[in-house]
Amino acid sequence: MAKIMIVEDEKVIRELISEELEKWQFETYGTTDFQKVFDDFQQEQPQLVLLDINLPVFDGYYWCQKIREISKVPIIFISSRNTNMDMIMAMNMGADDFVTKPFDLDVLVAKINALLRRSYNYVEASQETLSHNELVLNVDNSSVEIKGELVDLSKNEYRLLYILMKNHGKILSREKLLRALWDDERFVDDNTLTVNINRLRRKIEQAGVYGYIETKVGQGYIVP
Structure with a gap:
């Protein structure tokens, strides 16, 4: 700790x-x-x-x-x-x-x-588990269980899902997500966030859960 x-x-x-x-x-x-x-x-x-x-x-x-x-x-x-x-x-x-x-x-x-x-070379200092709508996110090993199936996530996919699940019910702007994921979002192509969101959605859908992350046009993303 x-x-x-x-x-x-x-x-x-x-x-x-x-x-x-x-x-x-x-x-x-x-x-x-x-x-x-x-x-x-x-x-x-x-x-x-x-x-x-x-x-x-x-x-x-x-x-x-x-x-x-x-x-x-x-x-x-x-x-x-x-x-x-x-x-x-x-x-x-x-x-x-x-x-x-x-x-x-x-x-x-x-x-x-x-x-x-x-x-x-720390891992994130937490043993927290988040659970919402058939997804269980394990903070200690950067993975997610969907309907009991273990799904491996990249570091950015895991971080995105963590932030969205922790704030479920709230719309998070693209700017806020970029700042949370990268130290200086000025040097990150905005398309990078879209790519990571799409990959994360695809992995969740492949495990049988659809519409988990919603896009709010002009506002950002939300896990309802």
Whole structure:
């Protein structure tokens, strides 16, 4: 189980992030004394740090630099400051990613999982099983059972199905799905999402379930 350290002075945001990460079976630690961020980091030994820029006493850039003096732990900046200079500063200080507030929690979790996989070769930190309309998705082995039949999915097909099943009854936009699947959707052909959706549908239909993923023209996709 990976431990995520959250350095965010807005209590509501800190608690929302913590609650969402704990649903994914992450352990979380939220800093509350912003004079002792570096001390907390050394004591807690997290596998990833979420770091705000605007903090009391010293800003996030300072703490990022301090952490980088002793550790290569993945760091994601989360900030309402979204200028190119802020992002360049963050990367120059050694950050691995930058998420602008307000952000989608699903996208943040996807970025955390992707960064942990790249950094530690982790599988997604969860033993969760999702079940809906004759499909059972096994998070621990990236597979799905349909009417008791085991169906292998590619990484992207599995991730798509997970997001759609987790949000069943909600329309998810193409943009949201692209952000959740790939770190930077600007470099992904929009047709790639269509191809992955079609492959996923075909595998589900071959197992005997039809109309599982619906297209809402101009809006996105939904598992009703």
